[in-house]
Amino acid sequence: MNLRRPRLALTALFVFLLASLSASAQIQEIGDGGPGPVKGQHITAEMVSLAPSVSPGGTVQVGLVLTMEEHWHVYWMNAGDSGQPPKVIWTLPSGITAGPMQFPIPQRLPLGPLMDFGYEDLVTFPMDISVASSAKPGPVHLDAKINWLVCREVCIPGKAHLGLTLNVAQNSPAGQPVGALGQALKLIPKPLPAGMSTAITAGRTDIILTLKGGSKETDAEFYPYDQDQILNAPDQDVVPTADGVSVRLKRAAELTALPLTIRGVLKFSDDEAYEIVAPVKAGEVAFAGTPAKNASAASGVTAIGAIGLAFLGGIILNLMPCVFPVLFLKGLALVQSSGEERKRLRSHGMVYTLGILVSFWVIVGVLLALRAGGSQAGWGFQLQSPVFIALLASGLFLFALSLAGQFDVGLSMTSVGGDLAKKQGYTGSFFTGVLATIVATPCTAPLMGAAIGFALAQPAGITFAVFTALGLGLAVPYLVLSFQPAWTRILPRPGAWMEVLKQLTAVPLFATVIWLAWVYGQLFSAQPGEAADHIARLLCCFLVLAIAGWALGRWPLNWRSTVAAVVLCVVAIAIPLTTPKPLVLKAVPYSQAALDEARAAGHPVFIDFTAAWCLSCQVNEKLVLHASDVESELTSHNFVVMRADWTAYDPEITKQLASINRSGVPTYVIYPAKGNADVLPELLTKSVVLDAIQRDSK
Template identity: 30%
Template sequence: MKAKKSTFAFTGLIDTMRSIISVFLILLFATHAFSQQVSSQNTASVQSELASNFAVGPHIEVSLLNEQDSIVAGSTIHLGVLFRPDPQWHTYWLNPGDSGEAPTIKWQSNYDLSFKDINWPLPVGIPVAHLVNYGYEAENLLIVEVSIPEDLSPTQSLQSASIENTVVVQADVSWLVCKEDCIPGWATLTLSLPISNEANLSEHADLFKNTRQMWPSNEQKTGLFEVTDSAIVFEVNDVQPDEWKVFPFRSDLINHAAAQSVISDGTTTRIVVPRSDYFYGEASELKWLISNGEQGYYVQGTASASAPSNAANSEPASLASLAIFALMAFVGGLILNVMPCVLPILSIKAMALQNSQQSITHKLAYLGGVLFCFNLFALIIVLLQQSGQQVGWGFHMQEPVVVVLLAFLFTWIALVLLDAMAVNSNLANIGQGLVNGESAGAHFATGTLAVIVASPCTAPFMAAALGVALVSEPYVTVVLFNALAVGFALPLTLLFVSKRAKNWLPKPGAWMETFKRVLAFPMFATVAWLCWVFAGQKGAQLQFVLLSALILFCMFIYLLGQSKAPITKAFNSIAALLCFLLPVWVSTSSHLGSIEQDGQSDTLSYIEFNKDTLTRLINEEEVVVVNMTADWCITCKVNEQVAFSSDEVKTALAQEGVTYMLGDWTNKNNEILQYLNEYQRAGVPLYVVYAGSKSKQILPQILSPSAVISAINQAKEEVSNVN
């Protein structure tokens, strides 16, 4: 009888678990897009007044300018953001070249206006050490065309700034200004223009006119390109022979610093450029700009049909490589099952299999949930990359609001495991109609939750596979993500479909009640880890807010389970909800909290990762140890405790001529992501030891002190031989 009661308790537990999972999954995905937008609004490095069209940042002035002095319904106007960097400082074109970041402008208005894309002036090549960037070394105006509808109607945006018969335009501008070092900047610029029947030119009209003379021609050319083992050949017809230079839209195509060879026969111009080491795969279409410094043309290029044999010869190798990476992803998925925050969830589900005779639909539902979630991740990543954003594996863990949601999710799971509230209460039965009993939906929800909590990890074997997935064509991304999903889902799916595998499980009994409560503590440990991640993102003060909210949340949930009177239940429910909403609001408030770069500062001396600094140290024949890490990366933290905390490694890193460089990817950082992509990695950890310009060595993802020390000593020996 006890065994049956224990089994029944587990069934009720699964009902509650299912309800929790369904609610939090909805919240998780619904808030991702919002948090993606909010997280980018960090504290600006400029000082600007409210409702001002002018801002000053380090080594730059930024202004929002208008070409016309008023707004006329049914017309087209032009607005522009003027960047004035200090002498010897520069900003960037849409493709910054070897390093840097293009400016961005996000528009809002209190009227329904249509803002088009930026018109980019002709860029120039800017040498920086042995690299070349594309951008502007002097004052430059980025002009945007704005369409005014015939029926001007106010919108909900900027209502507080609305003035009768006045159009208010707000531009959220971000930029990077560089010399030898780079300084990011942000500002919100505002411009008010009256609505009238006729518009005149403003005092800035000449600046707009002069800028248009630096635009590429409106005539877009078509061209061909051919990719060889060492170069890319760009071909354009109907341009006058001249010293043309190619500026590709993609930053991974060519060696930007290499000389470009121009060959022209009068009607056809071919430009040969050494290809980048980071260009992988094939391209069917490319866009580029050709410029001689005074005029330019945008070119829409297609792959030359003259090289089909090369593509055919390379296809078997590509398929073989894809198969190898798919196998690595599959093995990596298997290893993900034993990650600390995944194993307790799978254990609960495995114990729930004791009492069920299920249909094939039920048996495969968990596999379906895993496949769904991995493919959803793949789809989000592909869509974000197609929109121009750069993301990596575990990207959602860079959002503080996602970390908060997961912290409350695991706290709630732990409370249910400890029977802090009745499993048949109304609150515990939220979502009962969607996921009922030992239903297929319950198993599906478990699969999706397991993927979400496993995603911060990068298991051995899957790192290289994910790196290829995130820098390749969408179909490669989908194939590798599905291989990872099958590997991840296989162990528990075998328990569902195989009677022999199911017999491996211990028989049900009273021990299940004890085991259920024990599983609450790994959940609390996961919550502690998530709070630590949150501290790295928002600071210790807001971590205290989150911890306090979690404690109060536990108290009110417990009181809710003990409540009898409807008023008391309502009070405790509202109080628990407020405890949840407070840290969610805190995590989405850009003006609250600050990043504390404490990291390993108390144990190891390091410098923060910077690509230009790394290049300089390599050229100076220094030994450089690069550690790419993140607070939410469990493997990273294990390596820091096992390898980098040892006295021998500290001594090796403290040697003269050795520099320890730390890249913290806890929060989004495009420079670190670009570095990871160079090594075909989609996430952290990544450890690289440079022997000056002589060689570089990628260390394994699971480190030992001896592996780090050996790599450093080998690099020092190679540098000594060079000198």
């Protein structure tokens, strides 16, 4: 059995052991070289032809027909998570050649955590038999050895000896596409028609396949020709576009480097599929997922119902931990200003509401623009962007520091200037609404899911109506209090408790920041080491922001401290947004076997004994080992660079360290192709490493 994912090892091993018990120690071959049919375990095999004869220089189609018992299956050319496709090995007379086996449109075959690609009930695999023009007339026998794997909960290998006798004769009539073979020929995936095109954008976790130039499709499945490019088991989300379809696939962890193209079959129905070869572009694409109109139809959601659900969901959204601190501070401001003129309070409520609505309309505009361009996005699509998450997390962290009492700028995040927020000017109220919308995007309140899912699959007018209702729901608590200031009597009176409670509201904001940092790391989850580096850069950003907040709190109302804090904030934001320089020279994991193999091939070897918890190791790597001139020298002298990661205890690495009289990291060793180990100092400089490279590469 072919297995391609470690996480499926236990299941596949269990299936394989059951298969071993079910099959005999040696597979018995069935058939005597004739066309059959022949009966094996849970399967019947037969060889058929469209015509009994073929002309010299002509071609005839033959086919392998496999009929399975109920619930048993065989496999497509890419079997999926496990399995192997049938194979035919021909023994043919001189002048006769056989083309490759052709595979009809497959289907998805789930089995526990596995997803296989294959066929149930009956399948025919066509093949072309070509006869040379010099072939002599008369009967010829086509001998075929067949191998297959037929599976249910267990898998049973089988093999057969089949064959066909054809007559080579002048002016032989062409065969008619009838029977199982004729039907199979109609089910072979076709080349993509002229005027249609495909493109693929591959991100860290998702691969978006877009077909353009065809009619609007409502269903599609993608089957890759090559293994270890996508995760087979997850559902493939499908969204129709105006002239085609977009399909979201989950990127396989094994796909560390993107290929130039991805090849496969795009299936629209059991009898319509196309072969595609799509160029791959790296990038993150927002995507809504499976269109909600099908789900909404099943649940009975209507436009009016979606608007009502959105309004109620917006009200509940105020209680979410990422939104409540903002609303709470506006509530405090309302209590303190309850004696103001009623008209002015109403105006503040209207401006706050306008800020929320404008923000929601901007989001809807972006969603509709993406949809018009063939991509899709859902609520919170901004969280698919590492830049947005870094900015949002940094802003919330700085806001939480202010609430916790480190410094006091009021609601400066929501205004163009700090004094506007302090005075609760209209600009402050408007941008408070903007902030409430921004911090609401990571949250989904009850009732929102069905409404938003429905809205994203509807025409633009309904989409705007649903999102407007959601914004109004978010704004209505404060809006109602601003119109009925007498209701503020139910709120506690101003006092010292307000400062304590304001500080407590920093807790859910800090919790939201922790969650956003986790989401930030998940965007890089396809490369675990890279994910840890990105999270560390974001944490460094928070550290610098904390220093900026300390400066504002230490010297309040001082323009020098304000300038210093602004500079520190810019530096802080730049840390996670600056893309690290890609490594020119990739290190391979250390093993004694790899070391011996490299030296036997005549390569000098540089071993970096390191660990994630070793600070000196990280400094040496960043400043010296990854310097462009050091990498260039290692490359030009054909060094094999190995990384002996001692983050977790490894007895093989420990043994190797002991062999050079070392017991810890950092340790750097050069093994010349011939000669003894050259141990470098723990603290490296570029000159030390460059001299050692020259010395040990001679």
